[in-house]
Amino acid sequence: MGNLSPYVEIPRPGGEPGLAVNPLKEAVNGFHVVSDPLTVTLTAAGTVGSEDELEFLIDSNGHFDWTSIVGTQTFGTPAYFIEFFDTGRQRKLQNRPVSSDNVVGTGQRLFKLPEPYFLNVGDGMRVVTAKVRNLLFAGNITLRMALYGRRFYVHDAAPAVALELNRRWGGGERAYSYFLSPQEYPVDGTPPVVGAGGTTQFTFKADSDADTDIHKLMVSSTGSFTFTLRERSTNRLLMTDAVLGSLGMGSAQFPFYYADTLLLERDKELVMDIVNTSGANNRIAVTLAGRLLRYER
């Protein structure tokens, strides 16, 4: 994401080029959208209070170009699971709830969305919700999350500036960030346990109405494992042999980036064969992050 230039070239009275402050720059600012409520405590997995909903309200001050996710949780507690939903577009941003280890960064290392998500407020407001669940931990998890990005103060700006901001950024919703989890995960997102020395197969499937351009891989697991990736349609392996999980997948803060983004066309599948090498039960939560690409309608 490039910064807007702080200056623009303007002609001086004599015709020579001069510099002036970019009028668009004054209407754009880095911005945290914090949740309502600010902090939630999820009680032990399986109890009534183990899930909650965070609301991220983008008020009518201006558009919001969401670029990153940051957050904290009680020190030492395991991951919780998140499901983002854009109420304005009636759109889920993942096929299953995803592990917080895979999508929530910190101020030092933000989780960057593969494609900024533009929330055009028009003359109203927009809301993104995040359903958060404690699926695995027998204790409480207190968490706090914020969406970070750029705020476009179109309503404060001069009409010409507002028009230019709308022209440049007002559209752009054909591609948006999307998290892909294996089809084998249940709808609540609970990652399965692979027994000691056991194997399993995860299938990542693109939607039938959009292609998915995968940028990065993240994993949260309780032990070591190896994996291979194979495209189902061509049976093409994407490595010569099994790769250790820690050498081919990262985390929210340090994701593993593909050397070249992987285009998973609609209804196509990517198969991940996993061998648990940890010598104990291993719960493996894998998330692929990419862009969902739709044709213009």
Place this chain on the structure above:
Amino acid sequence: MPLSALQSIRTQSPDGRIIEKIGINPIKRFVRGYWVVSDPLTSALAAQGTAGDSANLRFSIDTQGHFDWAYVIGNSTAAFSIEFYDAQKNRLLQNRPVHSSGVVGPAIRPFRLPKPYFFNVGDSEREITAVIRNLSPLPNTVRISLYGRRFYHKEMPPDMARDVERRFDEGEREYSFWLVPKETAFDGTVPAIAAGARATLTFETDNKADIEIDKVMLSSDGLFDYQLRCGDRSLKSWSNGDVESSSGFGDALFPFILGDSFLLERKRQILLEIRNTGVAPISVFATASGKQMQYR
């Protein structure tokens, strides 16, 4: 940004056809990554507030060639403050001493200057000095070096040497700058914020230049909630509520990069409104880093 090792070369064949091929970039062999270490190499600072708790470091760039300073690398046994000064340009690179957590990184995560700082040595030497002060009640051993690119222009053919100076030396209209709250004392210390208390720190530009802020860093002895706000009449907040400090600030190794760089025009302010949510007093060393921009 590294210079490309290869470049496309156009030649003409004997029969007049234009042939395009790849050759070695001729400048590349005169450019090397280079560490400028300090004199003295290591500084043993006494405990804060005692004699010997500060030291002056000199970074000399000799006449071998220009130096394009890109990183600050170093280590220490405790926190310290630092103040850089470019003697030839008579220029401070910060408004107050900056906490080391906002300036110095190790080789695995060096602190990258928002804009490389070009030292044109001409036919003489250049020097940058740094005053370091211990911020710890314990003795502190500090070692810092500047890393960047050395352009061995004296070994270059004259045309190439002129080309390098033209391409890199023009960037002096803007240079890296660290901005810390004006509440920071001139010895680099900051007032403590009591448990449960609120405080406002003010980042303010001087009246001679705008600053384009890219990243914000922090060192504090506890978490806190904050909001950043434009100090003009709008008092526009940079969030829709309180943000936890770990979600909006990084450090020299992993700085928090702003969603869009913020242009702080001359004599403008950014207010950092802090609420100490902990049960003990905290000292907050906040640093914003960016490019100071002066009109010609």
